[in-house]
Amino acid sequence: MTWDVIVIGVGGMGSAVAYQLAMRGCKVLALEQYNIPHDLGSSHGVNRMIRLAYAEDPRYVPMVRRSYKLWRELGRKVREQLLFITGGVDAGAEDSWIIQGSLKSCVEHNLTFDLLTSDELHRRFPGFRLPKRMVALYQPQGGFVLSERSIVAHVSLALELGAEVHAREEVLRWEVRGSKVLVETNRARYTASRLVITAGPWAGKVIKSLNGVVKAERQVLLWVQPKRPELFRMGAFPVFYMQDGQEKFYGMPPYGIPGFKFGMYNHLHEQVDPNNMDRECHPNDEQVLRARIRKNFPEANGPTVAMKTCLFENTSDEHFILDRHPEFSQVSIAAGFSGHGFKFCPVVGEIMADLALDGGSKLFDLSLFKMERFAGNG
Secondary structure (H helix, E strand, O other): OEEEEEEEOOOHHHHHHHHHHHHOOOOEEEEOOOOOOOOOOOOOOOEEEEOOOOOOOHHHHHHHHHHHHHHHHHHHHHOOOOEEEOOEEEEEEOOOHHHHHHHHHHHHOOOOOEEEEHHHHHHHOOOOOOOOOEEEEEEOOOEEEEHHHHHHHHHHHHHHOOOEEEOOOOEEEEEEEOOEEEEEEOOOEEEEEEEEEOOHHHHHHHOHHHEOOEEEEEEEEEEEOOOOHHHOOOOOOOEEEEEEOOEEEEEEOOEOEOOEEEEEOOOOOEEOOOOOOOOOOOHHHHHHHHHHHHHHOHHHOOOEEEEEEEEEEEOOOOOOEEEEOOOOOOEEEEEOOOOOOHHHHHHHHHHHHHHHHHOOOOOOOOHHHOHHHHOOOO
């Protein structure tokens, strides 16, 4: 049997790609080396932040707008709420990257926002204790999406549409022969007209040209029981992304796990092999996060509820790769989501289906995401 498209990796992105391709009538085979869902990659830990005031680049804003629409549609189709609106805060010094970038996106795309002093932020959300040198940009449409549940939703709908999904099947190699792509796993060999690779932190292992370009990094998430739960509950506390000097932090109100969720971007700057990383959480992991909670969220600094490791898949410029393979037009690649990609899963699903079937996106300029920007770096 020859498939129309094979998808390698069925995490947040791959599940959305499989669903979008199945919706278009393709014969789809999706291959995942672990369970669906699993807690060994980048798409677990209950939820992920979503925000419109996008400091990374204003060009992301139309994509995330589309994602909001698609998240709501996905939730309606599976009759489950996947998107939760809490409001969102970006905080930092007035001249910081996060504040200036968020303001630029808000102004360029006419987004509703409030710019608050640290005292104004504390009055509105008393759980925050930021130094006076910081300001905060509040955007009411910030919130979070459920990560594992979203993967289950995309896979369930893809299966209903006729896709075939294989878990616990590791891809050993792939190659292009003429107009076909051959994929060999630890179970079988498959042939397809097109291949989409959404391998997450394993991208550098699956795609030789991305070895050294997309780098896996160990992260740690911490959930703590607030001393004053009423300040951090859903409805009283927003999601946030905060920059203090070179350090960046994020957090969310309790949901799914009964604690305030907190993390630090580039936690201990640990580049790792995703097959052999340390997946245990240690006292020094907690100490790094506790120090910031004590400083800026003292009423949240109660007992530990849970800790989990996860992985970032970083590019050097922290922008995504959404492109066709430079040598093989039959192969499309989504990679390098750098710790801020999950919110885009449904729109990346659309984009990658367009790339695989039509060679380009129908809705978005993808020049920011071309692989050619890393030429000579691998």
